Amino acid sequence: MHLDDQELVRRCRNGDLSSFDELMRRYEKKVYSLCFRMTGNTEDAADLAQEAFLKVYRALPAFRGQAAFSTWLYRIVTNTCLDGRRRAASRPTLLALDRTLDTEEGELTLELPGNSPDPQNSFLQAELQHEISSLLGSLPSGQRLVLVMRDLEGYTYEEIAAALNVSLGTVKSRLNRARLRLRALYLHQEELSSLAVHLKVKGGVSHDL
Amino acid sequence: MTCKQAQQLMSKYLENGLQEKENVAFRSHLAVCPDCRCQAEEIGRALDFVRRVEPPSPPSNLRQTVLQQIQREAAVKRKRAFAPGFTQGAAAAAVFVLLVAGNVSLGVFVPRMNGDTPPVALKSPSVVQEYAVVPEEAPTPATPDVRMFANTSEAQAEAIAGDAGQAAEPATGITTTSANDSALEGTQPGRFISILRLALNMFLVPLFLAFSWQAVKKRREAHHCRTRQTSS
Numbered sequence: 001m002h003l004d005d006q007e008l009v010r011r012c013r014n015g016d017l018s019s020f021d022e023l024m025r026r027y028e029k030k031v032y033s034l035c036f037r038m039t040g041n042t043e044d045a046a047d048l049a050q051e052a053f054l055k056v057y058r059a060l061p062a063f064r065g066q067a068a069f070s071t072w073l074y075r076i077v078t079n080t081c082l083d084g085r086r087r088a089a090s091r092p093t094l095l096a097l098d099r100t101l102d103t104e105e106g107e108l109t110l111e112l113p114g115n116s117p118d119p120q121n122s123f124l125q126a127e128l129q130h131e132i133s134s135l136l137g138s139l140p141s142g143q144r145l146v147l148v149m150r151d152l153e154g155y156t157y158e159e160i161a162a163a164l165n166v167s168l169g170t171v172k173s174r175l176n177r178a179r180l181r182l183r184a185l186y187l188h189q190e191e192l193s194s195l196a197v198h199l200k201v202k203g204g205v206s207h208d209l
Numbered sequence: 210m211t212c213k214q215a216q217q218l219m220s221k222y223l224e225n226g227l228q229e230k231e232n233v234a235f236r237s238h239l240a241v242c243p244d245c246r247c248q249a250e251e252i253g254r255a256l257d258f259v260r261r262v263e264p265p266s267p268p269s270n271l272r273q274t275v276l277q278q279i280q281r282e283a284a285v286k287r288k289r290a291f292a293p294g295f296t297q298g299a300a301a302a303a304v305f306v307l308l309v310a311g312n313v314s315l316g317v318f319v320p321r322m323n324g325d326t327p328p329v330a331l332k333s334p335s336v337v338q339e340y341a342v343v344p345e346e347a348p349t350p351a352t353p354d355v356r357m358f359a360n361t362s363e364a365q366a367e368a369i370a371g372d373a374g375q376a377a378e379p380a381t382g383i384t385t386t387s388a389n390d391s392a393l394e395g396t397q398p399g400r401f402i403s404i405l406r407l408a409l410n411m412f413l414v415p416l417f418l419a420f421s422w423q424a425v426k427k428r429r430e431a432h433h434c435r436t437r438q439t440s441s
Binding site for chain 2: 017020021024025028029031032033036037042045046049050053054057058125128129132135136150151152172175176179180182183185186187
């Protein structure tokens, strides 16, 4: 039995939590991916995705069904991402590795990604992810969002326009600016790393950089 | 094709969305224009770079965590829906009970002392008859009984005294005086109790009104909060 989103929304509003679970199951991958691309790490992505779904649930009574559920959902998710970035900017990101963290679920010991079957590969992946997110993080959040949605997550222009509540033209011009900016940032980074390689070859002073 | 036209097709090119004819024209422009070629190539490279890491699958407990949070919030909401103004309402109810109980218990004593409430008066005639006979046989010992009786109903006592006076002349004097005495004794606690009752009402009625007002106010505030929350 496959129910459409609208029917599931109706059931949710009558207090059926399993319908909301089903809605989340349908969209969690898209929501989480977007949050991951916007934050650059799994913990913040999970936090944002949870927050977004909670907002969706709380706002369900106000959802009138003028737009598709997915459009409405993306609007909440993108807003949550933009708010989340604003908050992350005013929060220290460094964590001590030799100390335990007190969380709601008890104490937590931080570990470097190194216990997986292929430590070398996963370290490189983490390194690469760090570079990518710092590159994307240098974009203004509005541009980053459009670029992530279009070029990384494959949303249509119409979906993006509806989610951000702007015109198609705005989406296109913002995406254009985002791409040009990303190109400049990427070239700059490429230059730096080739310089580092160059110095390494010459005399091993790369650790100064 | 000019650079301006090429720029307009750039987006579509990067998304592999060019049609066959457009694609040919665009590529032939890139072949002769190093600026546009560099731009297309470099943006493509930058995008390829940021696409190199695929986002992981969502954590397995994501949905579970959200559902738990929803249930926790629902529990808090239920608690709140019950709480606002509840204590004030309960206090108002308690004061009301005290008020009623106080007035009823004082109201039972007061008419017995004053003797002008019908229930006692209705009961008395049979009692009156019994006591009325007593002075005939033994006039002197009758005095305390009549006095006691006078406590309950002095007006009746006078009437009886009058009746009894015809049968036993000597007893009359004693009866009337004792009736007068007991009338004095009866009004003093009566007045005291009325004052007590007035004080009780003056204290409890405003208290009751204050608690009720508080309870209604709290409920209204809570209601406003909830409607504001849902509307926003």
